[in-house]
Amino acid sequence: MSETRDAGPADAAGWAALGDRLRLAGDLAGADRAYARQLRAGVADPELVEAADALHDNRLADAQRLVGGVLQRRPADAAAVRILAEVAARIGRLPDAERLLRRCLELSPRFPGARYALALVLHRQNRPQETLREAEALLREAPAHPIYRHLKAAALVRVGDYDRAAATYAAVLADHPDQPLSWMSYGHVLRILGRQPDAVAAYRRGVELQPGLGEAWWSLANLKTVRFDEAEVAVMEAELARSDLDEDDRFHLCFALGKAHEDAGRYGPAFARYQEGNALRRARLGYDAAETTQHMRRCKALMSAGFFAAREGQGCAAPDPIFIVGLPRAGSTLIEQILSSHSQVEGTQELPDLPALALRLGGRARRASESAYPDVLAALSAAELAALGEEYLGRAKVHRKLGRPFFIDKNPTNWAHVGLIQLALPNARIIDARRHPLGCGFSAFKQHFAEGQEFSYSLADIGRYYADYVELMAHFDAVLPGRVHRVIYEEMVVNPEAQVRALLDHCGLPFEAACLRFYENDRAVRTASSEQVRQPIYTGAAEHWRHFEPWLEPLKAALGPVLETYPQAPR
Structure with a gap:
């Protein structure tokens, strides 16, 4: 059982802050556990305490059963609605989670974490304008909150407002310069904007802070002009050899090493790493040809x-x-760039x-x-x-x-x-x-x-x-x-x-000649x-x-x- 079950902050606000720090650091499972402890700290009903404990342990069926019993007796219990919404979100029933979170906010407009949870559910449903509205509402209450600013930046990316997204990430990093995931997210937006040297610097800062951050290594590899030296290959190989490496980091490192070997002309080792990364990734997916x-x-x-x-x-x-x-x-991106260089096409x-x-x-x-x-x-x-x-x-x-x-x-x-x-x-x-x-x-x-x-x-x-x-x-x-x-x-x-x-x-x-000079088009890609x-x-x-x-x-x-x-x- 996670250490957050037995030791940690003394109140709901403390658990929320811990959850935010863990999410910012990329520990999403740890953040979920901390947020569950936040819900537990905010209730006194023994059944809801037990439901929050089940949620903490990811025993979702137990949590749903327990909170369902409470709601049968007290259908307007905001805490019970909030826990049920979290269960729905975790099992992927996002429309149900959204409905429950909106009900929770009707019952208790300032319920801790409910608006942020609603914004996340909207983001997962690819509704960026609504996500942005909720993020702005959260930031009106807490303008410097790093998690809310991250969410705003992610929504801005979804709606194609890359300049504002980059500025938002830069502001987060000015206050929290030691967050590797923030550097990586910032690098993604800089790459889209065509600011390649800045993107490379952001990704490299991310892997300096967290050498096992596989997605940042892969993002560097995916910048076709970047070539890894042997020292960087050795760092990636050492991280890949760790038994405690997160699986997401592992398959990203496999793809990055595949590219490193390919660039060096080592095609057999390159294919082996590509194959390893693909096997890890496919094992997690439910694709059926x-x-x-x-x-x-x-x-x-x-x-x-x-x-x-x-x-x-x-x-x-x-x-x-x-x-x-x-x-x-x-x-397809080449065709898009050619057409978008025409004065009538966006x-x-x-x-x-x-x-x-x-x-x-x-x-x-x-x-x-x-x-x-x-x-x-x-x-x-x-x-x-x-x-x-x-x-x-x-x-x-x-x-x-x-x-x-x-x-x-x-x-x-x-x-x-x-x-x-x-x-x-x-x-x-x-x-x-x-x-x-x-x-x-x-x-x-x-x-x-x-x-x-x-x-x-x-x-x-x-x-x-x-x-x-x-x-x-x-x-x-x-x-x-x-x-x-x-x-x-x-x-x-x-x-x-x-x-x-x-x-x-x-x-x-x-015909417009600009379509043949598509490479002069500085649009975000x-x-x-x-x-x-x-x-x-x-x-x-x-x-x-x-x-x-x-x-x-x-x-x-x-x-x-x-x-x-x-x-x-x-x-």
Whole structure:
């Protein structure tokens, strides 16, 4: 049992402060235990004390049972509602947690920690504007609170206000300069802003303070111009050898060491580290390749040419969005940078809104195969389809800051929702970014993604995912001819002007020379390719995967015929 159970602060405020310090230091489990002790210190009812103890020990079923009994007798007990909300949040029932926390604040507007917990639940549901409002409310009460300022900065990143986010992190670090996680978060925003030397300095300060901070090492490795010296490799190897190293730090260090060995031309050791990191990461995920295949087949069965013809003219007529779909590491950031260099187009980021709409349409299902989506699309009326399109535009509005008529959503997973795009936003443009399956697949395998892309931690999963994507896109080429414009990465590298002109034609945009000088565009870029798109096109990367070809047999086997028919027409 944690030491926080038996010794620590004497009152609820002290436990809250301890929880804040632990969260700031990255010890989220320790912070949860401290916050549970905060709840225990604030109640006298023996059942609620027992429920708080169960919460502290992560015995969530016991906590739920105990607090449920209290609420049956006293439904307006704010402390009981707060504990139940924490149980809901920990088991991932975020809408229920939000509802309970709002009820708690109705009952007790100044309940300790409830507003912060609500802000966290909103953040986890990717509702950054609401998160920001709650963070600002917290900061009005405690302007210098480091945790509240961190939350504000994270919400500012989500809405694309990177300059204010950087300033907020800098202010935290001015008051708390010895916090490695704060330096790392600051480094992330500096990288997005293109301030690479400052980002490197921030990451290096983070690993100086905490040599085992794997994410900071990986963030340095992910800055393509950074090369580790042998002393730094030795530090990472020593940290990886620790038996008490956190698993998150461990797999991040594996990816960072893979990159270090790759840069040094040690391709066998590099692949071994990449494979180790991927195995650790995949073991924690619930990805099932069969679910993706099933979704692809359901889309093909439902979305015939006749299905779309029967709904022609429906949906929201706005032409504003340009969707760039495909696989990560296929050149989508390059395409985004080219288009966002046009005077009529704004680049945003990988927006989560279309998948969120699809998830909601699917209802409460644990597995994609149990979801009502995509079949539910057949039952939607013209008014409902138009409302979906309008809702998407409303969600995306927060990211549109330049007043340009068109904006880009480059969430690659939207390839699985091309049918929804056609129904809800029939005048949106769709660009399919495609790269050689071995180059694209291995590039994804050696990249640790901050979130999503759960298919990318196994070569076999990557191959099957790529094949499913190709099959579904070929179906849309057949039933919606000309609807999707394909950009082949290798062709863009060899003949950029011709490809850029064709891309702009598809989008109905006049040619502008700035699109060929995309590397002069100083917009913020969030993805792993943020450095490359600030430089002219580099031709050497297209074939780099060949150094690792001896280890790519599982990828080749899973790709099957797709490997032999690349590139897939039409353009």
